[in-house]
Amino acid sequence: MTIAQLYIPVAVLFGISIFFALLLPILSKILGPNRPGGRKGEAYESGIVAVGNAQKRLPVKFYRIAILFILFDIDIIFLFPYAIAMKKLGLFGLWSMLIFVVIFVLGDIWVWKRGVLEWE
């Protein structure tokens, strides 16, 4: 059995979740009553008629979060193989991982204390 075959259950699960995700909206579309037109398409009584495009430019502060996200992602990537081989790696692995994580966390603390994460 190759490694790829080990992942067949994952693929099946993936397929099932996609199937259900598609199934429910389609079912409600088909089965539900559907009478469009008239005032139903308009904004609600006291609402204001929409103007312009829904896609607005985001402020740059969101990008900080995105960068933090990618950094943590990479951190996790390294934690993952360590977690699996942890027993074998013993104290040496623990210390190596600790140094890695401590340096990373020091960066987090520094960035936090410098007020980069403040949301004004």
Next chain:
Amino acid sequence: MQFVEPTLNLSVILPIIILTFSTLLLMFVDFWVPDERKDITGWLSLFPLGGALTATFFQWDTIKGAFNSSVLQDNFSTYLSILYLITGMLSVLISIGYIRKRGHGRSEYYFLMLFSLVGMMLMGMANDLLIVFLALELLSIPLYIMSGFDRTDLNSEESALKYFLLGAFSSGFLVFGIALIYGAVGSTALPDIAEGIATSGTVGLAGIAMLLVGFMFKVGTVPFHMWTPDVYQGAPTSVTAFMSVGAKVAGFAALMRVLISSMGSMDEKWIPALAVIAAATMIVGNIAALTQTNIKRLLAYSSIAHAGYILMAVTASTKSDDGVGAALFYMMTYMFTNLGAFAAVMAMERFSGNKQLDLDDYKGMGKHNFAFAIVMMLLMFSLTGIPLTGGFVGKFYVFKTALEADLVWLVIIAALTSVVSAFYYMRVVFNMFMFDGEIDMPTVPNALKLVMAVAAIATLVLGVLPADWYTIAQNALMTTGG
């Protein structure tokens, strides 16, 4: 798969450990430094550098490998580490007042510089392409940030963006080259590559070519030099000084280690390529510098030209015994001279604020501040390569080693372009002494004076009594394993 603990040999990376962890400590000490007195952090950052420098001095003449020989400590790496650390100290000194004056007052500047130095030191020690790549990133990422430090200045922003995009692009070439070499040889360790590269065929060659492209981008040689003038001009001048020396020397360090210790057997393939690039670099760098009026742009083109001379020594290094020594000696003179020259630019710049300095601003300097003008003249002489300065001796040894390697045509081009370079360097000197003009120069702060004095003295010492220093550079030999 069985796990075997690697042998650590932490003494090999001791300077790096000291530098890294004391910088981390400093980052937190900095929280107690009030915002308006961030100069203190600058002065404190001399301690990590000093500690690492002391540790490095003790490493001289010991050869050792660590982490399965993926990092090496030999005289080559020790010599280069000392160069970087001195560069770092001088750069911190010239930065302190400058950063405050320009209203940044932000201490992360120093941390970024120190981490960049860690990357540079690793570049000299790397004996594995993987480490080369990581060290290159560690050295570049802080530089990208630092070159955009002047946030209110559009030039600085442009500089950071250009440097970042082209730097990332060139890293891509480097990684692709490493991947191809790994595909052809089956390892990223330089000793393994040395064994397998000769029989690796076209893919190995393509890998070498890509690797060279990546390195040439970093050191800024023609035709990969396009970013240099804009980046050097836009970045804060203290950053320009730091990267024009540090990043360039580090790029050459890794290039030499990779080419000589792992691809020496392929030298008939890469010598012609490097020779042509060196010739093009010397010609384009020097001729383009002729038309510059902005002093930072002029020094940018001059640094391109100097990369050409260093590359000439690298080209000769497999055929001539003195190639590496000549390149290393040249780097030492280049370091002192260039840092001094940029310090001189900064001394003038303070009152001009954001305004870019032109060559004409130096008119009348000889009458206004004679000592400053003399030091500037000395540095310009050294960059040109006029006898009794370090620059002359550096060029002399580079020419000599290239002649030993039968690269006569290259030496002729180098000599001719040196003559061309005299025109633009001498324009600065003429402007200072032959013309009258209004000089609006501030009192030069002591740190800058110190750096300029160190640069001038080092240039003179290297020029008048080069023998001992050259012997040290010659002894900075590369080894292949520990």
Next chain:
Amino acid sequence: MGHPIVFLILATVAVFAAIGMLTSRNAVHSALYLVLNFCTVAVFYLVLNAPFISMVQITVYAGAIVVLFLFVIMLLGADQLPKASSNGGLQYILAIFATAGLATALILQLSGFGDGTAKPESALDASPEAIGTLLFQDYVFPFEITSLILLVAMMSLIVFKAQKRKKQDG
């Protein structure tokens, strides 16, 4: 290597996703094509017995990197690209030649008809456990350098910090 049919289907999807990414005039669509491409490549890795790389591909590339792309697109409000001006044919021709040359060299080398002899071991154990062991055995130093690079990258966040207006200094 898995079944050839799996490969063919995936390869077709991957190539069309790549073409779609390049030709789509809507930047958000391009990013989504990129996700599709990354996902197919992830399955390639899985088929090649490299589940760890496959996971990295999904979490880092299809996850984080594409998020960054989308953020940049939205930050700049650049979801609709103008018609690109052509840079002339020479660039394309050179690019095609370079790609074809490299492809030929790679194909020859990997299929054993090339001029090279050395090759990486073909039956590497690429399970996450083996990677973990190797990471801490041979590559523990590069691993620690990575943490420094991450630290430096994190410090770059300070660039995005909303700054107080620069004081007028003398």
